Amino acid sequence: MLLTPPPWDDSHPSGYDVILKSDIDQWSPTFFIWRAPDDEPRRTVAADEHPPKCHRQVATLNRRCHRNATDFWQRRLWLMLLADKQCHPETSQPKCCRKLVAFRRRRLLTSLLVGGISVDARPPASMRAHLDAPAGTMAPTGTALGTPGIGTQSQSIYFQLAPVIARLYQFAAGFFLFLVALGFVEGGQLLVIPQDGSHWLSMRAVVEKLSEKGHEIVVLAPEVNLHLKESEHYTRKTYAVPYTQEELDRRLHLFANQPFDEVSFPTMIIEAYSSAMFVLDLFFYNCASLLQNREIIRYLEESKFDVLFIDPALPCGVILAEYLAIPSVYFFRGFPCNLEHAVTKCPDPVSYVPRCYTSYTDHMTFTQRVLNLFASSLETPLFKDLYTKYQDIASKLLQRDVHLPTLYRNGSIWLLRYDFVFEYPKPVMPNMVFIGGINCEERKNLSQEFESIVNASGEHGFVVFSLGSMVSEIPMKKAKQIAEAFGTIPQTVLWRYTGETPPNLANNTKLIKWLPQNDLLAHPKARAFITHGGSHGIYEGICNGVPMVLMPLFGDQMDNAKRIESRGAGVTLNVLEMTSKDLSDALNAVINDKSYKENIMRLSALHLDRPIHPLDLAVYWVEFVMRHKGAQHLRPAAHDLNWIQYHSLDVIAFLMAVVLVATFISLKCCLFCCRKCFRKKGRVKKAGKTKTT
Structure with missing residues (x-):
């Protein structure tokens, strides 16, 4: 294999040639390579041979690792040992030479810290001039070119020991990375409650990425499903549901083909609503079966998960997060009634934020804004119609009365599958993270x-x-x-x-x-x-x-x-x-x-x-919640306010009262002054009439 580390300049500097032979599965500093003077031929000798005297000798070490016999990851570590013009740290050296020693130490430490990622070993310009000094010049200590203070015989011993030194570096780097892995990259336990169908397709990419990073993942799935299949990236835990695969396929087929029915507009609305509720009933049976399965609930209690990764389009995962008292991360496109804005106390003005199913843009006419306001007023009844029945099963599990929007507010991070290249700009909250395009992958070769x-x-x-x-x-x-x-x-x-x-x-x-x-x-x-x-x-x-x-x-x-x-x-x-x-x-x-x-x-x-790619961003925030046991610092104080306080109605009422009292007092004062003035004028007039008579 022929490898060349990054050059110092645009052109390869004279006297700096590196040729490397390495195996795949082990470190193999097998050869030393140097550039001989112009009057000597270039040679390559084995490490155990006595190297001839030369003007510049470069030992280069490469590490190339495989995992499970695949190219899962590959790293290279360049360790450069410059024998010629080596600045000895224990002798008095010029300033540039002392800088070079410090530079080498920093580069070596950086190489070890990053675990063998290629490091650009380019020294500062003040050192390159010193390194490129003409052959035959004297080193600062007064010795001939070569390692200062080390003779020719010592140099040969030095180079014979280089493979041993390199393997010591290998062991040190591997041991350090092992300690880092133990201390900082400890895998967590993740519970995933997905929504079957196309929602799972992009969520699965995040789950697989988290699995590759060493996290233990359990996916809860009904026995009857579309895409929630087994995988090497996670453990699938299934639970029984009161419907068959044929029933699921039949209902989804009716739902998917309903838009092609040629009927009148009122009939189309009724059929669309009926077919949607037809499918949502299956999802409700799914959720009820999960929450009433004591074996599954006992397993979840004993597993001690670190975080719950859920699709909140249906509230089953939200209810379990409250029951298990663990932080949760939401992953979805959005609610049909803008519920994500309501439960996060996010401003959602109807003047320029179009409501669902209106097909309006953010620039609406007066008529459209009127209709948009009307559509906004229907969101609360729609939410109650879709989710009220979940409150009953949640109350049975939690053994208390439940207000479902309150449970949704406990979500640590909302991973929303859109961005503002596609979506219209609108107010957002600090715990909303936008990962639109998470499903976009690099192009693969076609079959x-x-x-x-x-x-x-x-x-x-x-x-x-x-x-x-x-x-x-x-x-x-x-x-x-x-x-x-x-x-x-x-x-x-x-x-x-x-x-x-x-x-x-x-x-x-x-x-x-x-x-x-x-x-x-x-x-x-x-x-x-x-x-x-x-x-x-x-x-x-x-x-x-x-x-x-x-x-x-x-x-x-x-x-x-x-x-x-x-x-x-x-x-x-x-x-x-x-x-x-x-x-x-x-x-x-x-x-x-x-x-x-x-x-x-x-x-x-x-x-x-x-x-950063949306997939990496989603993985980061899941791990963030896992590390910090939630994201309470992103939770706004608006959740602690009631409706009157949030809209400052009490403040407005107080200010209006102050204004009314001030106005009343001012009016009374004016009336009092007016009465006083008119009384004085009346007395003066009466006195004038008396004198004339």
Whole structure:
């Protein structure tokens, strides 16, 4: 292996050549290498041979480690022992030489402290001139070039002992890192209560990252689920639920296909509400089964977890955090009724913060602000309708009356899966951390199957079409319209679809049961992305700079689509009302109109310009709560105030009373003065009349 440490200057300095041979699994300072004078040939000798006299000798040590026979981590430690012009620390040396000794010591200590990460051993400019002195000059102590105070025979012994010294450094560095690992990187115990479905997909990435850092993780999952499968990264603890896999699949299928039913608007609202409650009832049975399972509760009590990592979209984990008295970290996109702002006492003005399901921007007209205020007034009844029944099972477990919003306030950190490149700016609290784009990964190489499809698309490129993890088939009538639209564009279309093949499917359309969405969007030939408007897909489009055609179906997807459209990065279509021409026009617009590409690239640049990846940020805050047993310093005092105190109504009432009393006193004084004045005038007039008579 041929390795070269960082050069001191832009060009490799004369007399400074390093060639290194190292094994993979052990330290192997096998060779010493030097540059001989111009009149001598360059040689490489083994460490156990007697090295010839030379002007500069450099011993370089490399360490390359493997874990579990894989490249899980790799570190290199450069230890440079400069034999020529070595400044002896025990003799009187010039200032630059003393600096060089201190410099070497600092670099060596830094190398050990960072555990073998490559350290730039570039000394200051004042030392480089001293190191590059012409051959044959005298060292400051008056001896010939070489290690001051060490003769030729001593130098040979010195270099023969170099491997031993290097192995001592290895042992010292490893022992130091072992002590550091014991003292500062002790793994904690983490309990995870996720929300099944697409919510778990991004949460799983955080769990796997925490597992790699040495934490013991237990994931609570129902026996019947969609994506909560076993993994080497965590221990899965299951509990029984009163429904079967067939029942779960049937209800989710009805929920996913309800948006495609062509009915009147009032009927559509009623059906959407009914299908949503149909699925939420399953989640409630799920939560009730968990909280009533005494075996699971006993196991959780005995395990002594350090932190609870939960998706608070459903309050089961919030209730358990209160029961177990451990700090919790919330991880989710947001509540359907802006509950995260209400329970954290965060200001949420309706004048420029659009409410859920309104599809408004942050610049609203007067009519929109009126409707936004009306929608805000419905949030509390919606919360009660969705979550009141959880208060009953929480009261049974905690053996006291429970106010559910009060339990939510105990969350230490809120990890919110959005940022203000995508979301409209609004007030936030200090314990809110924004990790939008956490699901975006680096592009991986495509499989041979997909690579051949992409390459065959030619200069026109390709379009990716997916409606998320829950919708993989649609009614045939709508599928025919979509297939007809795809036949009008020159791009190749990769359509994630598991239903019956439309009879009018064009040759440029490929039906695929599963596709590597992020890897395809990261390909330079990706021209457009047709998506349902879920937060995962939208952020993959933003990260990779691909303009979008959005077909929102349910949930927050309408609001997500509006945010992308308002920024000029996509076009929104109503999946019920659109025709094949509408879809064709939308695709041609986002592909051929350069403004869409420019806008999405601007959003991508803003999103990617960050000091830390969202995944690492999420892991940091989970470990922060684990280390400090919560984050009480981020909890605002607003939680200790009642509604009257929070809005300062008592202060306003007091000030109004003061003003009223002051006004009353002032008025009384004025009236008193007026009466006094009029009485005096009346007396004067009477006196004048008496005199005239």
